Amino acid sequence: MTLLVAGSDRVDAGKTTFTVGLLSYLNGVGFKPRAGNDFWFDHDDAMTAISEGRLYGKDAARLAAASAGDHSPEAVNPVHRLWWPAPGKGQGLLGQTHREFLVDRVGEGFVVNGSADLPTAVRENLPLSDSVTIESLPELNDQTERRYLPHFRALAERIRTEDRAVVESYSDIARPIQGIEFDTVAVVEPRRLRVYDGARYAKACEVADSSARDGSLEKRVESVVNLLDERDTHTLEPLTKAERNDPTKIETVYECAYEALL
Template structure:
């Protein structure tokens, strides 16, 4: 069984909290579970504590994948699991009043960590100034430096795309043996190529809409002009505008203490989780 959690809100859809509760709910069934976050990012300013914690270990990962792994198996050894389950992590930095290398308004990317078969590769924005702490903590001496969108695109073809394709294979295998849970990023409909999900939860504040995975995939391909012509980063609302959900569920707001406890989230949103699993099994 392969399940996708996608966000339908530009700011904070609540998909990580929803995915964490779903992981806890699936774990409680006793079947094998693997949770994945293909792409993620942190902001050096807004997520500074998380960045410093990871960089202090010579690593780059975010709290989302950490929460997923802890919900999946609270007592498991997570050594290296963050990078395996989240092979691409991008670090940003606010740059008020300027446009970043990728055309970002008021921020620019600093460095990507891409986990390959042979270990971590680093892609550094040569047009941006890296904070001193990152230069000393991360192994960037042999990093690939890019100074244009074209150069970054070359790096993505050589590093990012193969990393995601390898992760897609892991997701397919996990879904055959048990449950594979994938959390998307931003408002992106499908974070992995060539993975068909059995069911999808589109989450925004206060609501979860459940869709069959096959219909989700067809609608995405329609929105982009076909599977081969389509872009990976298609907004969730372009797909949800085409489809009626299998069911819709209210999500009540949770306290900070509840959000910090995966089992409490699993209990609060149990109806939505059970409906998602039912939709996946009935495909």
């Protein structure tokens, strides 16, 4: 059984909390193919890893801890990106409005944005002596072929070997990894769960990918589910901090939602 958890809200959809409880319910293994955090807005979380010479986020750490067996955050999340704010126009390599990419962890190695001024803590704590430095989009595309894609392919192979795997997407991206057939898809957002058949969801992703409106490989969840009828819907109740921090308590509160999903 392989399940996908995606979110229809770009921020705080509740994907990770839902996934952590689902892992407890299934006694399964969770994966987050891509993740990222911000050195400014997620500073405490970022420094927890960076101070150990590592780069991972709290979402991957929660999934690893809730999964059956012994897993590190890096094992369930092969690619993690560190951002930070870029006051002004946010121009430069992968420049987005008001933020820029600093470092990617790809497997156990690192890819560094040579056009960015890395924070001291990043330069002094991460093992970057053997990292790859890129300063242009073509260089990043080349490294994507050489380094990133092999890790995603290897993760897909590993997911297929698990009896009960749950894959969590990132942001509001509909499909975080290629080459996996999902039995069921859970789309979560504050207060609501929508359940979709995995095969129909995959077909909708393909149709959306070929849309003349948006040719990007990264499709937003709503552009996919707008093409589908949900198999089921369920109300999600708010959780206290104590409940969110305990997978078994999440499982108890969301048990009916997990039954609807399965």
